[in-house]
Amino acid sequence: MRIVRYREASLSRLGALTEEGVVYRLEASDLLEVVAEARAKGLSPSEHVSGLIVGKAPVAFSLEELELLTPVDAPEVWAAGVTYLRSKEARNYEATGGKLDATTFYDKVYDAERPELFLKSTLARTVGPGQPVCLRSDSNWQVPEAELGLVLDREGTIIGYTAGNDMSCRDIEGENPLYLPQAKVWSRSCSIGPAVRLAETVADPYALQIICRIYRNGEKLVNEQANTGMLKRRLEELVSFLKRDNELYDGTVLLTGTCLVPPNQFTLDSGDRIEIEIEGIGILANTAVYKHELT
Ligand code: DO4
Ligand code: MG
Structure with missing residues (x-):
């Protein structure tokens, strides 16, 4: 499981990128928030993200079509x-x-x-x-x-x-x-x-x-x-x-x-x-x- 960030309109979005190359939008604002949510549930981040995207529709664009940003804001x-x-x-x-x-x-x-x-x-x-x-x-x-x-x-x-x-x-x-x-x-x-x-x-x-x-x-x-x-x-x-x-x-x-x-x-x-x-x-x-x- 990979995490990407991309621009949608003028907003920065977080996405889960599956092994099949499909992107699902995540509600969390950044990777660290996903990690914190996973830890709070006693799950690994990938288990947590897999659960979040079950039954969801992927974003309408392929990875190549998305305007990708740095995947994490590295201070x-x-x-x-x-x-x-x-x-x-x-x-x-x-x-x-x-x-x-x-x-x-x-x-x-x-x-x-x-x-x-x-x-x-x-x-x-x-x-x-x-x-x-x-x-x-x-x-x-x-x-x-x-x-x-x-x-x-x-x-x-x-x-x-x-x-x-x-x-x-x-x-x-x-x-x-x-x-x-x-x-x-x-x-x-x-x-x-x-x-x-x-x-x-x-x-x-x-x-x-x-x-x-x-x-x-x-x-x-x-x-x-x-x-x-x-x-x-x-x-x-x-x-x-x-x-x-x-x-x-x-x-x-x-x-x-x-x-x-x-x-x-x-x-x-x-x-x-x-x-x-x-x-x-x-x-x-x-x-x-x-x-x-x-x-
Ligand atoms: O020693 C100077 C820099 C070395 C470096 O950047 C590297 O080995 O990747
Ligand atoms: Mg170097």
Whole structure:
């Protein structure tokens, strides 16, 4: 069972998306309300939602016809880094100008007990499916990072999974690691969606296929695949470090790091269509544009 949000007239609606791809409108205003209702009844959120839609008519539009919004209002989006070998290699390439045999702090964090965690985005900087993500005007080496996102409640319980795009500037990060916030955070530098798959409906979160495709003028330039089975850390381990002496808010999203990096010579251009597909969650599609091109 997945949860989506969509626009109807000018209102934001919550929907249940079944395995058959059918959307049912839910009365609750957001995912956290559904979770609270389920807990009050002693049910899992998916059991509760299945009960709510029994005998109801689906919405008149298909998923593709709906104007989807972020599936959850994430007050904060945090991100983990260097959690896959592929990411460590890519960062070392950026930081050493291609001298892959040099040992760097990326090697250290990959092996350290403490993971890399950083504040990636806020509600106002995060966009949903179909909405433009922005490119930085002062970078010449920009890529999307396809990542599994954990949707958390204020206790740090994983209530669902979504797909996330951690837009990144490889040149700014490679120039100096102290520039990380600028390499990661700017207007519309993060997208999440298209749905939240309720956690109890995922048999094994360490066995999800992740695909990143990038199209330019209709031509597929990037088509990379990986699997969450290659993740170096446990999901609960990442959450436990995020919770340490920290305040979590309902709907916080934690991106778990990228396992897909486009070829080193690739940089995003305005108009590129980015698709991030995660098995069982769906396809998060966004077009990259410069901020001044937004209408
Ligand atoms: O170390 C910098 C960021 C790493 C990252 O975003 C990732 O591995 O996904
Ligand atoms: Mg990342």
